[in-house]
Amino acid sequence: MTADLRDPGNLATVRTSGHGLLLRPWDPESDADVRAWLRGITDPEFCRWNTPLVPVTDFTGARDSLGARAARAREGSGVSFVIADAGSATTLGHIGVNDIRLRLGVAAIGYWVLPEARGRGVATRALKLVASWAFGELRLHRLELDHAVGHGASCRVAERCGFRYEGTMRGAIFESGRRDAFRDAHLHARLATDPEPDAP
Template sequence: MPHTSLHTLAPTLTEPRGHGLHLRSWDAGSDADAQTWLRGILDPDFQRWNTPLKLWSDLAGARESLRARAREAREGRSASFRITDGDSGTTLGHLGVNEISLPLKLARVGYWVLPEARGRGVATRALLLASRWAFTELGLHRLELGHADGHTASCRIAERCGYAYEGTLRGAMFEAGRHDGFRDAHLHARLATDPEPPAPDVR
């Protein structure tokens, strides 16, 4: 039976390149992509700060999650990027442009980086690249970034990428691993009219 690719990025949209990275489509039909997705979601650091709506923990769940993202991409509601090294193609993490509203020219961004790729500015470089893409390719005006209160690393990434801190949202996120408890979140945002931060040092 021939392999059928279910990409999580609409085929009419480009895959951003720059800052030593290539933001590629996730392929929901790829075992390797599903395994990488699962490893990222099960990473303890990810689970400390993020609580997906579905708390799956196996390969079947990972495939289901990627298929859902592929459907959202086809419907123009999100774009899910596999962050890869621009030279080797090695997968480094994920960046999503989510909850896209073209009428409001608004979307929310989120990201995670695999443990072995941390400490190299991957999230910063990927967010800068995806932000430019969202403003130019999608014509958006505002990008929002939310993270759990206390997640100082994510705060620093947001600020380096020009996402200004706009306040604390009370009880805006699930507690880690729970859907029956809530915690505060920081809201950051960047506008298309804001100055673009300088390009990062690519090592």
Template sequence: MVQTRMRTLAPSLTEPRGHGLHLRSWDAACDADVETWLRGHLDPEFRRWNTPLTLWTDLSGARESLRARAGQAAEGRSASFRITDAESGTPLGHIGFNEINQPLKLARVGYWVLPEARGRGVATRALLLVSRWAFTELGLHRLELGHADGHDASCRVAERGGYAYEGTMRGAMWEAGRHDVFRDAHLHARLATDEEPAGSGDVR
């Protein structure tokens, strides 16, 4: 039986490269991609700060999640990338856009990094790379980044990526592992008209 490849990036769009990274489309038909996607979502640090709409915990759920993202990408509503090392191709994490709103030229960015890749500036480099891509490839004007209040590491990534802190959103995110209790979140944003952050030039 031939599996249909379901990629989380429209075929007409390029895959960003730069800062020692290659952002590749996730492929729901690729077992290695599904396993990496599952491992990232089961990581305790991820689960501490993020609560997906569906709380899946197995390969079947992970594959279905990637298929859903591929469907959203085909409709222009999202774009998801597997962060990889540009030379070795080793997977390092995920970055992508949810809720792409073309009429308003707006999208929300989210990311996570695998445990073994932390402490190397992967999230910051990926954020610089994907932000330039969104402004040039998708023609967006405003990119928003939200993270749970208290997630200081994500706050630093946002600031280094040129995302200005705009305030605290009350009760804007679910508590870890819950769909019935809310917590506050910080809102950061970057505009296409903002100055480029320092060190953002190595992007193509």
């Protein structure tokens, strides 16, 4: 699917596939999607490294969170994908292209994988797939991602996908479970002109 960026609703139904995965939009009307979203963002390993701006602790909050993401997709400012197995359609995790700034050609990437899907290269395959989509269909120039210092797994995913380490951002994100204290984050980025990384 080629995005028509003149249409503010163009990102709401985007799908892309490859590397054994299907990326499809989260559906706030689907109870299964809401349950998977809630499980993902309340998982202890996720919470160790991430503190969402708006806390989500229950089913209603999870549905509201997905509804807000769907609205951003309709506006064209971000798109949130379910990472699903291409064969079984089983939900494996999440990847999002956020804070899309079309004039500058820049966006930010975020991702997580459900516990039972970890250790299978899911995040690496999803990041390579979504980067190809963003550079190709959105014609973005730069994709950024950051992670808490010490999150070695996320760092390795970024580097395997051609997202170079660019430096440490001091006090850039919340401490785990807090909104009154901050910690450093590593910044990674990949340009459309960078070499394509090896296949997953």
